[in-house]
Amino acid sequence: MIVDDEKNICELLKLYAEKEGYNAQAVYDGVSALKMFDEYQPDIVLLDIMLPLMDGWQVCREIRKKSGCPVIMLTAKGEVVDKVSGLDMGADDYIVKPFETKEIMARIKAILRRTLPDSYDSKTKALNFDKLSINLTNYELTVEGNKIDTPPKEFELIYYLASNPNKVFTRDVLLNKIWGYEYFGDSRTVDVHIKRLREKLEGVSDEWRLKTVWGVGYKFEVDKQL
Amino acid sequence: MIVDDEKNICELLKLYAEKEGYNAQAVYDGVSALKMFDEYQPDIVLLDIMLPLMDGWQVCREIRKKSGCPVIMLTAKGEVVDKVSGLDMGADDYIVKPFETKEIMARIKAILRRTLPDSYDSKTKALNFDKLSINLTNYELTVEGNKIDTPPKEFELIYYLASNPNKVFTRDVLLNKIWGYEYFGDSRTVDVHIKRLREKLEGVSDEWRLKTVWGVGYKFEVDKQL
DNA sequence: CGAAGTGGTGAATAAACTTTGAATAATTCA
DNA sequence: TGAATTATTCAAAGTTTATTCACCACTTCG
Numbered sequence: 100m101i102v103d104d105e106k107n108i109c110e111l112l113k114l115y116a117e118k119e120g121y122n123a124q125a126v127y128d129g130v131s132a133l134k135m136f137d138e139y140q141p142d143i144v145l146l147d148i149m150l151p152l153m154d155g156w157q158v159c160r161e162i163r164k165k166s167g168c169p170v171i172m173l174t175a176k177g178e179v180v181d182k183v184s185g186l187d188m189g190a191d192d193y194i195v196k197p198f199e200t201k202e203i204m205a206r207i208k209a210i211l212r213r214t215l216p217d218s219y220d221s222k223t224k225a226l227n228f229d230k231l232s233i234n235l236t237n238y239e240l241t242v243e244g245n246k247i248d249t250p251p252k253e254f255e256l257i258y259y260l261a262s263n264p265n266k267v268f269t270r271d272v273l274l275n276k277i278w279g280y281e282y283f284g285d286s287r288t289v290d291v292h293i294k295r296l297r298e299k300l301e302g303v304s305d306e307w308r309l310k311t312v313w314g315v316g317y318k319f320e321v322d323k324q325l
Numbered sequence: 326m327i328v329d330d331e332k333n334i335c336e337l338l339k340l341y342a343e344k345e346g347y348n349a350q351a352v353y354d355g356v357s358a359l360k361m362f363d364e365y366q367p368d369i370v371l372l373d374i375m376l377p378l379m380d381g382w383q384v385c386r387e388i389r390k391k392s393g394c395p396v397i398m399l400t401a402k403g404e405v406v407d408k409v410s411g412l413d414m415g416a417d418d419y420i421v422k423p424f425e426t427k428e429i430m431a432r433i434k435a436i437l438r439r440t441l442p443d444s445y446d447s448k449t450k451a452l453n454f455d456k457l458s459i460n461l462t463n464y465e466l467t468v469e470g471n472k473i474d475t476p477p478k479e480f481e482l483i484y485y486l487a488s489n490p491n492k493v494f495t496r497d498v499l500l501n502k503i504w505g506y507e508y509f510g511d512s513r514t515v516d517v518h519i520k521r522l523r524e525k526l527e528g529v530s531d532e533w534r535l536k537t538v539w540g541v542g543y544k545f546e547v548d549k550q551l
Numbered sequence: 552c553g554a555a556g557t558g559g560t561g562a563a564t565a566a567a568c569t570t571t572g573a574a575t576a577a578t579t580c581a
Numbered sequence: 582t583g584a585a586t587t588a589t590t591c592a593a594a595g596t597t598t599a600t601t602c603a604c605c606a607c608t609t610c611g
Contacts (some may be wrong), residue, residue, distance in 0.1 A: 209416070265465075575591100
């Protein structure tokens with residue numbers, strides 16, 4: 100997502116981003132930026148500081164409140180910026196205008212590499228594994244292109260597990276992250292959802308699986324890397 | 326992890342990092358850096374470009390091959406650097422010497438905020454020894470990359486022992502730390518678990534072993550240091 | 552309203568792991 | 582060397598944890 104009041108700059112960045120294979124959306128003021136952010140759920144934000152309606156700092160702060168999405172600040176040359184307090188505030192990088200488009204793209208690439216899981220494809224906004232694709236944008240799970248019906252909870256569960264492949268999550272953590280509340284009484288809720296997912300994904304691929312870690316929890320296990 | 330051939334610089338950075346509450350390790354050449362990297366599994370690396378034995382670029386490239394760990398490059402003022410190709414190569418940020426310590430800390434903080442899991446627990450590190458890796462994040466024990474099945478108690482036992490290599494623990498201590506309660510009556514519980522671990526790890530390496538300290542307890546013994 | 556889809560529960564069953572006790576082996580020390 | 586102490590091993594019994602199932606409650610939507 101590109102936020103800058105100079106439409107030309109937006110245009111330029113958008114073109115370059117698309118040339119790199121990214122999806123790009125541009126908005127021209129701070130308030131629209133926040134709105135778009137919620138709707139569009141970008142993987143990264145390029146954010147000018149001088150903006151109508153709400154300045155870049157405020158926008159950055161608002162974004163930080165609800166998301167860890169990386170933010171690159173664009174600053175006009177000569178603009179006095181306290182880099183330290185800015186970084187401290189949640190921005191991930193600075194670029195001074197006028198900039199080298201090539202440099203911006205390199206920085207975006209560098210940040211995304213670190214930020215997103217290897218299996219995430221920012222072009223389609225989906226997590227991809229052998230024969231399986233998990234797309235948060237449209238809440239869709241596909242196996243070799245065929246849609247698999249997955250109710251919300253099931254979808255969120257597999258999405259969460261698959262965003263951190265190989266990492267074990269306890270049931271507690273999953274309940275908190277996905278169900279979003281402190282869970283009372285014990286129950287086999289998570290297990291049942293795991294079971295239902297397993298049924299649906301049975302025999303699809305042997306490169307990944309929903310694995311039980313006995314006495315601990317579950318993980319989305321993936322064999323090969325790269 | 327701080328890598329710089331000027332010990333003073335290392336010292337300075339280390340002091341500041343520790344003031345911020347981080348653990349810091351310093352090494353002074355590229356080869357040691359890679360070695361330390363495997364052992365220490367840092368959360369972030371500060372890496373000078375000019376280094377003895379192997380330069381910063383090469384070190385960065387090697388690190389990238391096996392990990393997404395963030396890397397900040399330190400470049401001497403006037404050093405000619407192609408920022409773009411550098412970022413593209415896997416570095417996450419640049420800092421030009423002489424630097425503001427405050428700025429470095431802010432950047433580290435910014436990167437870690439994004440990089441580390443929600444609840445930053447420094448325990449999510451892997452213990453690595455010759456051919457053996459013990460990874461608490463995925464609850465996985467691997468020997469030369471191959472997973473070894475280990476039930477919870479066995480895993481926790483070897484993890485605990487291996488977190489303090491060469492230190493002897495009595496059965497009582499182990500029972501308390503791992504089983505988590507005062508243990509009454511005598512039993513060979515610990516012994517049995519040790520036995521099963523030994524079976525699984527038999528002949529894997531001669532650089533370490535689960536050693537009985539007669540009349541006292543057990544230790545995870547490692548030959549070489551560093 | 553009623554059918555279909557979704558989410559959660561408790562109980563039965565199954566699987567995996569841990570502990571125990573006893574037999575055996577190794578080590579220490581007098 | 583041999584008695585005493587400590588460690589190892591084994592398999593069976595015991596325990597804990599996971600899976601599954603059937604069912605009920607709740608929501609959604611025609």
